[in-house]
Amino acid sequence: MNKYKDCYKLKGFVDIHIHGAVGQDVVTSGPNGLQKMAESLARHGVVGFLPTIPASSVEETIFSLESMKKVMEEKSFNGAKIIGAHLEGPFMKEAYKGALDYTKFASASVEYWEKLVGEYENIVRRVTVDPLQDGVLDFIPYLVSKSISVTIGHTAADAETVNKAIELGADSITHIFNAMPPMHHRNPGPVGAALSNRKCKCELILDFLHVSPIAAKVVIEAKGPENVAIVTDSCEAAGMPDGDYELGGRLVHVRNGEARLPEGNLASSTVFMDQELRNVIELGYSIENAETMLAKTPASLVSYEHDEDYVIVDKDLNVVEVIISGKTVYRV
């Protein structure tokens, strides 16, 4: 009998925004921590990911990029691939800092950028910027010229300014609705720009906590699955019991799986992508739509070719096998 009867074979999931998992933090845990994280992600259907550095100092950023590079060169472990880094900052203003450490924020310039990424520029695949920070609008074409995906987030910018950033080459908005003002019909802001501009894709955290199920459907209906990239934005508490954790060096309390700063604001998440797959289906979308939002759209944003990367899920949408570069790395 076919073991995989009634299973779905999908393109493997690609998480372009994730800060940690299973007790490992992208900024502080070093190469071994990143490997552990990569192995745990594979068990949840992820074939590739962008370890995401929340606004950090030059020293912290360099340490994290150096750690990623080491893991990217390591061929002999059974984990999700590190596609490259996502820098969530530091070119931002304080108004919508969210869980980011605003003391690390900086104005954008080629000079500071070269210091920040040092010899590791070629592994940076995505940068979240706030178009209101000094120098950012001029800096977007520079990043785009290096084939780096630029996404708008943590911003109080009006819709016109976001549209201008998109005209300059930004391709998306970072975790839509979070770390930005809500949409008002006379002041549509970043959400209105993202939903109305056909050149703008949207990162969406589908843990049903950061964005309500109905608001998530607004995004999917307005944009179509081909313009929605589901991300986790998870921190090291993903896959761990409730307790106190860190997000790039900041304290995060986790209660009932909700990660919050001591003052109460949501600070990243604890979700894995296989749960987000089940959430997509719960919203009433098809498995093909889920594959688009969890695998194809995010891969296209960071130009990741994943021809031989698959996840096989059973009819209850639990991961039963993960194949990366044609090789099985996980099987139940």
Ligand SMILES: [Zn+2]
């Ligand atoms: Zn984040």
